[in-house]
Amino acid sequence: MLHYVILNLYLCSAEYPDLRKHNNCMASHLTPAIYAKLCDKATPNGYTLDQAIQTGVDNPGHPFIKTVGMVAGDEESYEVFADLLNPVIKERHNGYDPCTMKHPTDLDSSKIHSGNFDPNYVLSSRVRTGRSIRGLSLPPACTRAERREVERVVVEALAGLKDDLAGRYFSLTQMTDEEQQQLIDDHFLFDKPVSPLLTCAGMARDWPDARGIWHNNDKTFLIWINEEDHTRVISMEKGGNMKRVFERFCKGLKEVERLIQERGWEFMWSEKLGYILTCPSNLGTGLRAGVHVKLPRLSKDPRLNTILNNLRLQKRGTGGVDTAAVGGVFDISNLDRLGLSEVQLVQTVVDGVNYLIECEKRLEKGQDIKVPPPLKYFK
Amino acid sequence: MPFGNTHNNFKLNYKVEEEYPDLSKHNNHMAKVLTKELYGKLRDKQTPNGFTLDDVIQTGVDNPGHPFIMTVGCVAGDEESYEVFKDLLDPIISDRHNGYKATDKHKTDLNFENLKGGDDLDPAYVLSSRVRTGRSIKGFTLPPHSSRGERRGIEKLSVEALTSLDGEFKGKYYPLKSMTDAEQEQLINDHFLFDKPVSPLLTCAGMARDWPDGRGIWHNDSKTFLVWVNEEDHLRVISMQQGGNMREVFRRFCVGLQKIEEIFKKHNHGFMWNEHLGYILTCPSNLGTGLRGGVHVKLPKLSTHPKFDEILTRLRLQKRGTGGVDTASVGGVFDISNADRLGSSEVAQVQLVVDGVKLMVEMEKKLEKGEAIDSMIPAQK
Numbered sequence: 001m002l003h004y005v006i007l008n009l010y011l012c013s014a015e016y017p018d019l020r021k022h023n024n025c026m027a028s029h030l031t032p033a034i035y036a037k038l039c040d041k042a043t044p045n046g047y048t049l050d051q052a053i054q055t056g057v058d059n060p061g062h063p064f065i066k067t068v069g070m071v072a073g074d075e076e077s078y079e080v081f082a083d084l085l086n087p088v089i090k091e092r093h094n095g096y097d098p099c100t101m102k103h104p105t106d107l108d109s110s111k112i113h114s115g116n117f118d119p120n121y122v123l124s125s126r127v128r129t130g131r132s133i134r135g136l137s138l139p140p141a142c143t144r145a146e147r148r149e150v151e152r153v154v155v156e157a158l159a160g161l162k163d164d165l166a167g168r169y170f171s172l173t174q175m176t177d178e179e180q181q182q183l184i185d186d187h188f189l190f191d192k193p194v195s196p197l198l199t200c201a202g203m204a205r206d207w208p209d210a211r212g213i214w215h216n217n218d219k220t221f222l223i224w225i226n227e228e229d230h231t232r233v234i235s236m237e238k239g240g241n242m243k244r245v246f247e248r249f250c251k252g253l254k255e256v257e258r259l260i261q262e263r264g265w266e267f268m269w270s271e272k273l274g275y276i277l278t279c280p281s282n283l284g285t286g287l288r289a290g291v292h293v294k295l296p297r298l299s300k301d302p303r304l305n306t307i308l309n310n311l312r313l314q315k316r317g318t319g320g321v322d323t324a325a326v327g328g329v330f331d332i333s334n335l336d337r338l339g340l341s342e343v344q345l346v347q348t349v350v351d352g353v354n355y356l357i358e359c360e361k362r363l364e365k366g367q368d369i370k371v372p373p374p375l376k377y378f379k
Numbered sequence: 380m381p382f383g384n385t386h387n388n389f390k391l392n393y394k395v396e397e398e399y400p401d402l403s404k405h406n407n408h409m410a411k412v413l414t415k416e417l418y419g420k421l422r423d424k425q426t427p428n429g430f431t432l433d434d435v436i437q438t439g440v441d442n443p444g445h446p447f448i449m450t451v452g453c454v455a456g457d458e459e460s461y462e463v464f465k466d467l468l469d470p471i472i473s474d475r476h477n478g479y480k481a482t483d484k485h486k487t488d489l490n491f492e493n494l495k496g497g498d499d500l501d502p503a504y505v506l507s508s509r510v511r512t513g514r515s516i517k518g519f520t521l522p523p524h525s526s527r528g529e530r531r532g533i534e535k536l537s538v539e540a541l542t543s544l545d546g547e548f549k550g551k552y553y554p555l556k557s558m559t560d561a562e563q564e565q566l567i568n569d570h571f572l573f574d575k576p577v578s579p580l581l582t583c584a585g586m587a588r589d590w591p592d593g594r595g596i597w598h599n600d601s602k603t604f605l606v607w608v609n610e611e612d613h614l615r616v617i618s619m620q621q622g623g624n625m626r627e628v629f630r631r632f633c634v635g636l637q638k639i640e641e642i643f644k645k646h647n648h649g650f651m652w653n654e655h656l657g658y659i660l661t662c663p664s665n666l667g668t669g670l671r672g673g674v675h676v677k678l679p680k681l682s683t684h685p686k687f688d689e690i691l692t693r694l695r696l697q698k699r700g701t702g703g704v705d706t707a708s709v710g711g712v713f714d715i716s717n718a719d720r721l722g723s724s725e726v727a728q729v730q731l732v733v734d735g736v737k738l739m740v741e742m743e744k745k746l747e748k749g750e751a752i753d754s755m756i757p758a759q760k
Contacts, residue, residue: 046385
């Protein structure tokens with residue numbers, strides 16, 4: 001047995017990636033021993049460790065931002081490569097241990113209170129998540145047939161949505177020039193990924209085959225099909241009514257789930273990991289709830305980052321991740337994804353944004369502000 | 380690690396029409412040849428190393444092509460790809476290489492003494508001369524498919540071979556992942572440094588994986604013989620110098636290649652070659668000689684002559700800007716090289732460049748004097 005282990009280590013060492021200049025979660029946790037143990041394993045569909053880590057090998061990382069550095073090719077990846085994925089998940093999600101903990105799912109939007117923000121400050125509100133269709137491989141690994149099946153299953157289900165959720169589908173391969181222009185003007189159109197984090201993981205293969213955008217007629221509920229996940233689900237509105245945005249979000253998700261279940265399909269979900277998505281950073285709720293909010297005075301206060309951190313919020317520019325704030329307007333959203341429920345995370349955003357607005361109002365009046373104590377996490 | 384191709388077998392659970400790519404907006408050689416029937420016939424095949432049909436065509440599916448330039452749209456993952464997927468690759472090879480048939484034999488001739496002339500191209504017009512080719516090392520898979528372990532094995536063998544060269548070929552290897560800033564600066568100034576591929580034609584075929592692991596540049600001390608390791612092919616070999624002595628460039632090219640090949644053969648890892656396809660490389664467009672022999676030449680008057688492109692076609696030459704493929708010419712200076720790779724030998728191809736460039740320089744001189752060149756325009760070679 002020991003001889004086999006030594007032989008395996010020797011053969012695998014020729015393949016072991018050079019991660020000395022790397023700074024991502026995968027590089028922090030992959031060891032020669034783990035690599036030797038997993039390098040000849042595959043999921044039932046044939047997805048391998050080398051495929052899972054390719055994006056992290058190809059993208060050493062950023063000195064300031066620690067990327068995840070690996071993806072799942074299917075639901076089973078999270079089991080077969082658990083020896084690597086579990087420590088990565090633990091690091092990324094504040095110590096959440098998939099071996100011992102359970103993730104709570106709660107899509108009861110009636111529990112949200114104080115979720116209607118002062119529209120003098122909050123310009124727009126948005127909640128997004130992703131959902132994967134159980135039984136079909138994820139974007140890094142899916143075949144063309146599987147990707148088309150995802151499209152078919154989801155589009156059929158969406159066609160059953162009614163009333164304020166009724167809408168239509170725009171396939172990327174077939175949309176007219178006018179439709180494309182309208183989607184661009186609405187800021188709905190997504191493009192072929194250019195980020196090497198995604199392309200090196202194989203997510204842009206066969207573009208634009210089986211990719212598309214669905215939205216309701218009111219343009220407040222939007223679904224991306226086969227971009228970085230099987231589906232990305234977005235609810236949004238101008239103004240500060242986060243509660244209503246979340247209501248529509250939950251209602252829409254539950255309806256879509258019911259419609260796919262009628263046809264014998266279901267979402268990928270487990271007690272340990274919540275909703276299963278391509279990137280380990282999006283496990284659990286996969287939820288990012290956020291607002292575009294005007295905080296010109298607070299934006300200049302040196303305590304802003306500490307305040308945000310303690311409220312378990314993150315800031316981005318209004319162009320999304322990796323953009324800068326313009327005119328004191330920030331994108332403020334939850335930091336966490338796993339270990340807390342949807343309701344808990346949205347309430348965290350609601351409470352936090354209300355606090356930030358209070359700070360801004362105090363600064364307007366020349367009063368001082370307080371840094372709030374750090375919120376306790378799931379422990 | 381030896382590994383069964385479960386992923387490909389899994390796809391067979393789906394019907395052909397469900398997996399067949401949508402090529403309706405595509406314009407590349409692969410899209411012209413790959414019908415649904417052919418896809419169905421080949422999709423359950425794989426090479427002994429596990430390279431599959433979808434691996435071969437992925438780059439062509441992801442890159443529909445250019446309305447003016449016909450890209451190949453497929454790659455080989457190993458030597459066996461050209462056998463296992465011959466029903467796809469033979470028609471593509473024929474289309475790309477002037478009707479080359481599955482039964483044709485390719486002639487290899489690296490005897491530089493068979494070249495006539497080539498040492499007297501007018502340096503007032505011919506600024507520099509260069510010959511490049513590629514070589515693949517038997518027993519390893521090609522860049523679209525190679526693992527880190529294989530790539531490192533290729534690098535190790537290549538470095539051993541190259542660093543054992545002496546005389547005019549004595550030189551040094553610079554691995555991409557450990558070169559110093561000073562070395563990098565120098566290689567950039569010499570125009571030797573190659574970068575991680577950004578072209579989606581290459582990245583979609585998986586050739587940039589694990590960059591810069593196992594990649595490097597070797598050159599001789601006089602900077603006239605250069606080898607790239609593990610870029611688009613196992614080895615890209617380049618001989619060059621300022622001025623118009625193409626004969627000398629070709630001599631160094633042939634001698635250097637043969638010395639390197641001897642060393643690889645001693646390690647039982649000769650170059651991939653067969654009598655039908657010549658030297659085996661990643662892209663089907665580089666089969667045969669894999670040779671591009673060319674010059675940077677000043678032809679400001681000839682290049683604006685209405686028959687310039689016609690003359691090039693008849694001489695079996697192609698033009699590029701001095702930045703290489705897909706660049707524009709600057710100041711009337713063009714990169715002129717052979718258009719063919721498969722079906723004629725190295726000597727024959729370089730001969731076409733030497734004779735053709737000589738003729739075009741004569742034409743340029745005539746045009747300078749205000750004389751006509753119509754009588755000089757050759758018949759189709």
